[in-house]
Amino acid sequence: MxxxxxxxxxxxxxxxxxxxxxxxxxxxxxxxxxxxxxxxxxxxxxxxxxxxxxxxxxxxxxxxxxxxxxxxxxxxxxxxxxxxxxxxxxxxxxxxxxxxxxxxxxxxxxxxxxxxxxxxxxxxxxVTVYHTDDDAFDLWRKIAGIPESRIIRIxxxxxxxxxxxxxxxxxxxxIFYDHGDHIWGGPPGSADEDGDRFIExxxxxxxxxxxxxxxxxxxxxxxxxxxxxxxxxxxxxxxxxxxNYDIDLFRRLISASEDATGVPAEGKNRASHRVIADHLRSASFLIADGVLPSNEGRGYVLRRIMRRAMRHAQLLGARDPLMYRLLPTLVAEMGRAYPELQRAEALISETLKLEETRFRKTLERGLSLLDEASAELGEGDRLDGETAFKLYDTYGFPLDLTQDALRQRGVDVDTAGFSEAMERQKAEARKHWSGSGDAATETIWFEIKDKAGATDFLGYDTETAEGVIQALVRDGKQVDTAQAGDLVDVVVNQTPFYGESGGQMGDQGKISGEGYQLEVSDTQKRGEGLFVHRAKVVSGAVTKGAVAQLAVDHSRRAKIRANHSATHLLHEALREVLGTHVAQKGSLVAPERLRFDVSHPKPMTAEELAEVETMANEIILQNSAVTTRLMAVDDAIAEGAMALFGEKYGDEVRVVSMGTAMRGVKANRPYSVELCGGTHVAATGEIGLVRVLSDSAVSAGVRRIEALTGDAARQHLSEQDEKLRQAASLLKVQPGDVPSRIEALMDERRKLERELTEARKKLALGGGGAAGSDESRDIGGVKYLGKVVTGVAPKELKGLVDAAKASLGSGVAAFVAVSEDGKASIVVGVTEDLTSRLSAVDLVRAGSEAIGGKGGGGRPDMAQAGGPDGTKASAAVDAVAAAIG
Known part of the structure; x- marks a missing residue:
């Protein structure tokens, strides 16, 4: 045990x-x-x-x-x-x-x-008890037989x-444990209670x-x-x-860190190994529970933890990402007790690797600045807040990382100065932002809610309803009447209009009554329970207290329903194809399209996208009923319903289930079960068809999936089919033969490009079509071939220089090409026997200055540069010649 x-x-x-x-x-x-x-x-x-x-x-x-x-x-x-x-x-x-x-x-x-x-x-x-808790004091004596001297009143x-x-x-x-008098410290409540002898x-x-x-x-x-x-x-x-760091779990994690770095956990390196072991645990579990590194909120705390560990990895001499290599040890130790670690292992690994790779690029530059700024500081001194803020703002150093880096030298940080610099930046940003006035307007909705109560939402069961107008808001102020042409926010006691939330766009439609008609362009949720209809008065005048007929735009709502239900099917399909680490991070459910962001560390393959699409369409073809239930949130999650990260749920939630799984451990059980307050189709067949359009990166570890459903998907397929027919007609083949015909044309093009490159080399070396010097010339006993070449791409210059060096045997070659935008590129080559006295880097610098460049770079035998002034290409050739002589 x-x-x-x-x-x-x-x-x-x-x-x-x-x-x-x-x-x-x-x-x-x-x-x-x-x-x-x-x-x-x-x-x-x-x-x-x-x-x-x-x-x-x-x-x-x-x-x-x-x-x-x-x-x-x-x-x-x-x-x-x-x-x-x-x-x-x-x-x-x-x-x-x-x-x-x-x-x-x-x-x-x-x-x-x-x-x-x-x-x-x-x-x-x-044990300790509260000083007036006589019951607890007596019970400890009765049950445990502890003498009064070891029951301490606090x-x-x-x-x-x-x-x-x-x-x-x-x-x-x-309850405290006494480790013995060989360790300094007193019992709780004593002057020496901060010692390590008595541990709670x-x-x-x-x-x-x-x-x-x-x-x-x-x-x-x-x-x-x-x-x-x-x-x-x-x-x-x-x-x-x-x-604690000597228990079996930490010993194995620290041992893995020692093996990966080759540095024993001794002396000054002991703390670094401990930081890495601890922070690997917190970072991995946070990612498994849906937190990803970012610059705000929970994501920023995760980033701080990760970057602190990465800095300690750098102290141990790790030159490549380290933490992801230790993850298998953590999963082996804790994965059985916490299966979410196993499910999310791929996401955790890739997130750790990406974050460390990105931060490593700025870590060394930031540490150099820190070393320079603190070089004269000694124990007891403080680094100024401005420098600490620059490290945070420019190099991504959290304040605690800077403090940690200086800790071993006994140097503190002026945290007040850091906060002042942060506030100055925020104030500057506010000065250049005029604001929208939304914050002031928001208080109105709470006032209306206090007087009128929350809006009853009827939209799960109907798209039309009758209500009473409770409030009208125009230009941020409550009004009693709105006239034709006015833009007004309308609050009704009950509504079938869905208010935007959970990624689903708000409904549009009409509100009308005796003597007035309104066009609703959007519906939003405000003030903890109000549904606010953004509308234009089309005719007449509407007044507070009027009876209203509300009608949702049925066609638009139907498309949104289909798209919302499709996101659930695609979400589950992605989890089946990619792994259960996939979790939805955000979505947009509009009438014309859908998109949603999911946690996944790398781009999806064409095969994976096709498999996801096929799985979703299989459930659509089932035409199975979409069911909803109201349940306690914990009961719903216990039954396997997916709760979306970042969503706020009440004590009672709506659980939406659809489809029947046809394979795997979920076979013959509901395919998709999610907590969701949105509107959905009655049966999956109403979605019609789903077509996945793309998978793209949103941020590290987050991919964006975009798709179409129903008529939009069919129209997209029809357009793609027409493009395929047009391509087949142009290629003079059957549609099914288009890929093979394109491959043959690409092979033929590559062959022609190779032949063209060889022809250009011969042309350049033979003097035809070139301006400037036609043949090599002798400069102080060095053969020099310098040319401005036409019809040659900058990337081909190195090949020309290599060929020229081979032709010269011993000497220097310089070629300049001018691109369509008038910029010049120059490549200089020096044969090996001359690199001891002539460097291509020095020669190309001379040529670069002639065309307005700043020096370039490379090796002694080959260097390249560029410049904005292609009209001076010949001057660049001559400048290289002058540098040789």
Whole structure:
């Protein structure tokens, strides 16, 4: 049981045996909790259960939760690699009671696991309790028999937990392990508590109160339990280690890093190997959960983590991307416990490789600037904020990377100056942006929502409805009436018009009533629940409070429905063909076309695109019913419904299923099951046909798929067929023979190009068709052949120079060609026997200056350059001659 995987399993099995539901780890990106950057504790996925907003079919649970602390309030990034227990990624073991058992059972379960199943010496354990929590104090004495001297009352908030300013809260009891008096440090609450002798291993939170206001706290009717124990910490204890980085998991990752770099994890290199091992875990799990490197939000935190690891790889002498080469070791260690690592391995590998390759180009330049700027700084000094900001702005150095690079020298960074430089840049950008006024307008929708309530959406069941106009907004202000010709935003109490969201465009159509008619050009969602119709008053005058007839443009809606349903089919087909790492990153569902972005590290082959298209069309031909169900979000995901990364879902979600899988493990089950609030066809046959047009890159690790459906797809195929017939007619072959005929023509063209190149060489060397000097001449005992050649592409000059050198035997050749845009290219060659006294680089520099160039480059025997002034081509030939003499 000493390995990390065995310890994790033992913990979960123990609580399963004791009546707990073992619940899978939630993703690192919290669902429906905008207050959190990343999941950072085991209780995050149960937050709504604790507050009573959500009910689950179990009252006790146990988890091993993936956690990341590298951004916002909980940020351990700076310390990782330099301490024994700081990590950006860790696993939190926890057991939970939602109004079931309370303090006595929680203490009993924890004590028995530690001292019996894990066989930890009782004499090495001590606990803390909140200073007024007499119940916990007495229970520890009763259940564990711990003497009062090892039950420490703590009066600070370290032993009192709260979810926020209001809500559930309660005292904590923490379990500590004493590593012995050979290690410096005192027990919790003492002056030396920051030492490493006494290490917290488990925290038991007793949620027994509800904070009503700052001054008012009441008892909860159903007290609950939330506990957390770091897997890495308990593994270190059970493996007889005092340092988390010495457990089996990290030893294998660090060993892989040592093997890949050839540098042992000793001395000053020890921290770098630890940083790489830790950051590989956090980066890989974040990518597996849908986060990709970017310059904002979660993606920027990921980029900071990756770049910090890459800088440490560079310190170890790695000259090629390193982290992706360590990924197989991580997957082997953790892939069984977390299958998402295996599913996303290709995406993780390619993302790590691409990011490291890109950053490496600027890393060395940035480090050179940093070395130069800090050369005179010594221990205790500070690098100025302007330089730190330049490294961030120009070279992509996150501030913490600059701090980390200077850390070993004891040099700090002026973070206030950095922030000031950042703010100045933002202020400058704001000064040059006039703004749209949208932010001011947005407050109107909340005011309307407060007065009129949310709009009832009827569009799943009908495309026409009757309603009452609740508000009219013109030029950002509420009005009571709008006249013919006015552009106005219209809010109705209920509507069949779909408001743009989830990539699906808003509906268009008509709103009419007694004495007025409006053309709706767009529908948007505003103010948390309002559907806003952007319309033009075509005739009459519309007033607030008027009865309205609403009619969606049926033809347009039908095309959008087909395109939206097609995205679901294509999404699933892509996952089947490319792998389950594929996840949708964004989409546009318009009436005329569809596009969506997916996570995939490389371009798709023609064969893969064809297979995806075929699979989607197979489901279309089934003409199977498209079904929708309303479910609790966690139940839907547990049943296999795909939740799209970045989408915000309520407690109840709409689950859209379509098609029947015909192969693989999903055979005879629904083909596509997704959480989706959009409108869809009633049966897949209504899509008609799907035609994939293209696959292109959006950013690193993200591909864009564009496609057509229905009549648009058929029209596209018809146009392609007509082009094929035209090509066949021009080539005088049958349509089926076009590819072979084109290949034959290409072969013939390549042959002719080779012959033409040879003819040009002969022409140039023989003097015909050339301007300037016709024959080689002797310059100080050196034969020189210099020419301006016509009809020769710049890329062919090297071949001419090689041929001239061979013809000369010993000497210098220089050829200049002028392109259609008047620019000149020059190539100079020097035979090997002369390179000791004549360099082609020096000679080409002389020729380049004559045509307005800046020097060029190459080797002593061959160099090239260019210049903007082709009229001076002959002067360039003469300049080379002068440089020889």
């Amino acid at each position: 000493s390995g990390v995987n065995e310890i994790r399993s033992a913990f979960l099995d123990y609580f399963k045996t004791n009546g707990h539901e073992v619940v899978a780890s939630s993703p690192l990106v919290p669902r429906n909790d905008p207050t959190l950057m990343f999941t950072n504790a085991g209780m995050v996925q149960f937050k709504n259960v604790f507050t009573g907003l959500e009910h689950r079919p179990y009252s006790t649970a146990a988890t091993s939760q993936k956690c990341v602390r590298a951004g916002g309030k909980h940020n351990d990034l700076d310390n990782v690699g330099y301490t024994a227990r700081h990590h950006t990624f860790f696993e939190m073991l926890g057991n939970f009671s939602f109004g079931d058992y309370f303090k006595e059972r929680a203490i009993e379960l924890a004590w028995n696991l530690l001292t019996k199943d894990f066989a930890i010496n009782k004499e090495r354990l001590l 009066p600070t908030n370290d032993n009192f937990w709260a979810m926020g300013d209001t809500g559930p809260c309660g005292p904590c009891s923490e 291993i488990w925290n038991l939170v007793f949620m027994q109160f509800e904070q009503i206001t700052t001054d008012e706290r009441v008892d909860l009717p159903r007290p609950s339990i939330d506990t957390g124990m770091g897997l890495e910490r308990i593994a270190a204890l059970l493996q007889g280690q005092h340092d």
